[in-house]
Amino acid sequence: MSTLLAPAACQLPAAIRISTIGSNKAFTVLHRPPPKYKAHVPLTNIERGALAVGSAVISLVHPRRGDLIATLGETTSTPYFIYRLRDAMLSSPTGRRILRDRPRVTSLTMSLARLRTFPPNSVGRAYASWLDRERVSPDTRDNVRYIDDEECAYVMQRYRECHDFYHTLTGLPVVVEGEVALKAFEFANTLLPMTGLSLFAVVRLKKQERSRFWSTYLPWAISNGLRSPEIINVYWEEELETSVEELRMRLGIERPPDLRGVRETEKEARKAAKERRERLRGITVA
Amino acid sequence: MHVWDALSSESKIDFSAGENGRKNTSAIAYMTENPNLTRALLARLESLEPISSFENAKVTSIDLGPPQDSPGTLNLSSYPHVTTSSSTSPLVARLLIGADGINSPVRTFAHIPTRGWDYDRHGVVATVRLASRGGSHSQIEEAPKVQDNVTAYQRFLPSGPIALLALPGDYASLVWSTTPEQAARLKGLDPADFAAMVNAAFRLSVVDVDYMSKMPSGQVDELAWRLQATDVPREDETKYPRIIESVQEGSVASFPLRMRQADQYVGERVALVGDAAHTIHPLAGQGLNMGLADVASLVRAIEYSVSHGGDIGVQGNLEAYESEMWMKNNRMLGVVDKLHKLYGVSWWPVVGLRSLGLGTVDKFNGLKGWMMSQAGG
Numbered sequence: 001m002s003t004l005l006a007p008a009a010c011q012l013p014a015a016i017r018i019s020t021i022g023s024n025k026a027f028t029v030l031h032r033p034p035p036k037y038k039a040h041v042p043l044t045n046i047e048r049g050a051l052a053v054g055s056a057v058i059s060l061v062h063p064r065r066g067d068l069i070a071t072l073g074e075t076t077s078t079p080y081f082i083y084r085l086r087d088a089m090l091s092s093p094t095g096r097r098i099l100r101d102r103p104r105v106t107s108l109t110m111s112l113a114r115l116r117t118f119p120p121n122s123v124g125r126a127y128a129s130w131l132d133r134e135r136v137s138p139d140t141r142d143n144v145r146y147i148d149d150e151e152c153a154y155v156m157q158r159y160r161e162c163h164d165f166y167h168t169l170t171g172l173p174v175v176v177e178g179e180v181a182l183k184a185f186e187f188a189n190t191l192l193p194m195t196g197l198s199l200f201a202v203v204r205l206k207k208q209e210r211s212r213f214w215s216t217y218l219p220w221a222i223s224n225g226l227r228s229p230e231i232i233n234v235y236w237e238e239e240l241e242t243s244v245e246e247l248r249m250r251l252g253i254e255r256p257p258d259l260r261g262v263r264e265t266e267k268e269a270r271k272a273a274k275e276r277r278e279r280l281r282g283i284t285v286a
Numbered sequence: 287m288h289v290w291d292a293l294s295s296e297s298k299i300d301f302s303a304g305e306n307g308r309k310n311t312s313a314i315a316y317m318t319e320n321p322n323l324t325r326a327l328l329a330r331l332e333s334l335e336p337i338s339s340f341e342n343a344k345v346t347s348i349d350l351g352p353p354q355d356s357p358g359t360l361n362l363s364s365y366p367h368v369t370t371s372s373s374t375s376p377l378v379a380r381l382l383i384g385a386d387g388i389n390s391p392v393r394t395f396a397h398i399p400t401r402g403w404d405y406d407r408h409g410v411v412a413t414v415r416l417a418s419r420g421g422s423h424s425q426i427e428e429a430p431k432v433q434d435n436v437t438a439y440q441r442f443l444p445s446g447p448i449a450l451l452a453l454p455g456d457y458a459s460l461v462w463s464t465t466p467e468q469a470a471r472l473k474g475l476d477p478a479d480f481a482a483m484v485n486a487a488f489r490l491s492v493v494d495v496d497y498m499s500k501m502p503s504g505q506v507d508e509l510a511w512r513l514q515a516t517d518v519p520r521e522d523e524t525k526y527p528r529i530i531e532s533v534q535e536g537s538v539a540s541f542p543l544r545m546r547q548a549d550q551y552v553g554e555r556v557a558l559v560g561d562a563a564h565t566i567h568p569l570a571g572q573g574l575n576m577g578l579a580d581v582a583s584l585v586r587a588i589e590y591s592v593s594h595g596g597d598i599g600v601q602g603n604l605e606a607y608e609s610e611m612w613m614k615n616n617r618m619l620g621v622v623d624k625l626h627k628l629y630g631v632s633w634w635p636v637v638g639l640r641s642l643g644l645g646t647v648d649k650f651n652g653l654k655g656w657m658m659s660q661a662g663g
Contacts, residue, residue: 087493096497100511151515 037150039143043075048146051075056197063176063201067142073194074146074156081192082152088230089155095233102154103237105138105161112137115240123247124240126168134174138164158232159190165236169248171255176201177209178259181217188225190232208266220256228252287314287438288525289644292492293632297641298525299648301658313436314658315571317451317459343372348395351378365599366395366555381599383557383584385577388546390562396553402546402565402619405626407446408469409568410462412538413453414484417531439527440569441488442629443495447569448487450527457534458527460484461568468499469540479505480538481530488526490516543567545623551612552604557584564615567626570661576615583610 027033033042043051052075059068089095103109115128131137141160147153163186170185172178180201187195202213228251239247248255290298303313331337347369351362367376384392393400440449446463453459462484464472475483482505487495490512498505498512546565551558560577587607591598598604628640647653 087491090491090493091497099515 036148037153039145041145042148043146048075060200063204069194070142070160071146072197073192074144076193076197077147077156082147082155085190085192085232086152086155089233092233094235098158098235099151107137107139110138118241121243121245122241123168123244126244127165130164130168162236166231169244169253173259177205177213180205180213181221181256184218184221185225188222189228189230212262212266216257224253289440291641291644292441292443293637294641297644299644301654315661317453319453340370340372343370345391346371348391364554379555381555381557383559384562385559387561388544388565390558392556393548393558393562396556398548398550398553400546400548402544405543405545405567406465407463407543408466408540409543410464410469410472410538410540412460413534414458414460414481414530415532415534416456416458416528419528439488443487444492444630444632447629462487463543463569471499473538473540475505476503477533479503480533482506482509484530485509489513545619547616547619551608552601554601555599557604557607559584564619566619567622569626570622572618572622572661576618580611583607
């Protein structure tokens with residue numbers, strides 16, 4: 001393929017070649033423009049599409065592949081969606097401050113030792129204990145590579161690095177069921193296509209979990225995600241000492257039903273229903 | 287002239303003199319400041335004898351003359367009598383021309399109703415000084431300097447268009463149509479922040495412009511950050527006006543934008559010209575041109591009356607002016623009003639369609655030549 005393309009590309013007048021390289025709209029794999037930021041990999045539309053489809057399929061089969069979910073997030077965020085999110089940040093004073101300061105969440109900027117000393121109900125403490133429980137570190141997040149606009153790449157990076165704070169805020173656990181509910185919330189709030197596409201993972205849930213998702217968690221996610229202001233505009237670094245309850249109040253987010261508690265109740269209800277059914281069967285037989 | 291749409295980065299139209307149909311002209315149109323015009327008019331008046339002019343005088347009233355005393359004496363009861371603050375006896379006019387602006391007292395006297403509406407917009411105007419392009423590199427100075435400040439720029443923001451029109455030297459005239467609240471905020475900014483705000487309005491995204499226009503101060507700093515964070519391709523620098531360096535002190539002013547059309551341009555012994563007859567949104571810069579065309583047409587009507595021994599004040603003799611100009615002006619008012627409404631929409635299907643339309647027009651040089659001949663007057 002490339003040998004076929006090469007002569008044609010060489011025949012292009014110089015002016016046209018320069019102009020296509022100058023813009024980020026169209027270029028061939030033979031004339032890939034230089035990266036715009038450190039980790040940047042400029043992609044053609046075909047490459048971006050192929051990566052999106054590939055990462056979507058494989059991450060559905062292997063939901064633990066965070067790198068693929070990250071790739072899916074980046075390749076489906078343009079056109080429109082990441083720009084919309086960036087504009088949402090630019091419309092808010094705090095969002096603008098974040099874009100200006102460009103804080104990064106790493107184990108260096110977020111000292112876990114310090115966070116563990118915070119009051120138990122604070123955002124920082126909750127975040128630290130959440131990281132401890134899940135045995136992850138803030139450094140496990142990949143760098144954004146496939147978004148062409150440098151500022152939008154930071155917005156995606158910020159969203160990714162703040163995802164763990166969203167867990168802290170909503171109290172949703174990292175089991176697939178909780179993760180899907182949180183993604184639904186993020187979709188309603190950020191409109192990023194990857195968060196919406198992640199909802200396909202609902203097919204991997206057990207029947208009971210799935211019905212719980214449709215009846216409880218999806219309605220919660222949509223109403224809260226739409227009602228609360230853009231959570232990308234929360235300057236988490238400044239909220240570490242705020243109590244989780246207070247922050248949730250300020251953002252207008254209800255705490256979703258406790259997933260573990262709900263599971264217990266459902267289990268009992270199921271048991272009771274089963275007994276009732278058996279009793280009924282006994283009556284009809286008699 | 288370079289015109290573009292803030293909501294659609296690809297959507298633009300360029301006008302340049304010498305495009306098809308206008309080969310023998312060297313410019314699309316010329317800008318002149320009001321003092322120059324006034325000076326020229328005064329000089330012309332002085333050369334015409336005998337002309338009486340009343341300086342530092344105000345019209346205190348306009349009335350019809352008293353009823354005829356007795357048969358056989360002069361009957362001036364249908365003539366307008368203008369009383370001014372500097373004269374004791376009224377001026378009796380065979381023809382009273384109202385060139386007295388949107389709230390025309392002459393029009394009120396003649397009981398001519400007007401129709402139209404107020405745009406919920408104010409026009410902010412200022413005279414600004416431009417910085418040289420790309421700093422003071424020697425290679426820039428070698429470039430022909432004359433060519434540097436001859437392009438007019440206009441960008442359609444959702445709240446209204448902002449335009450920068452070249453003036454002699456490094457100066458330019460700014461017209462920014464925007465909401466009354468934003469106009470008030472702009473006027474309250476300190477000069478450096480005002481200049482930064484104008485630069486932002488030409489270069490930054492609509493979101494940034496909206497945000498910055500609501501800031502009480504600090505636009506200079508905000509602009510510096512956004513220019514460095516925003517991906518402005520360097521080779522497209524000529525697509526934007528030169529950076530505005532400063533604002534001429536005391537030149538910032540604003541006025542409400544309206545559309546008005548008088549039902550009639552003429553009455554018995556009365557003719558209306560300019561804003562007294564019609565008021566237009568400034569987005570196409572047609573207000574002055576329309577007024578000048580009115581005057582030319584009215585002069586033709588008067589010349590005809592005089593050369594045929596007619597009474598210049600009789601409505602029937604003035605109607606040639608009205609029939610020539612009323613419909614023409616009405617069309618221009620309508621077109622500009624629709625443009626204002628079209629560009630006031632942010633809904634994406636409309637943005638898409640208008641971009642397509644503008645892109646199409648941009649490809650047709652003949653059509654553009656015709657538009658320029660209409661706009662240049």
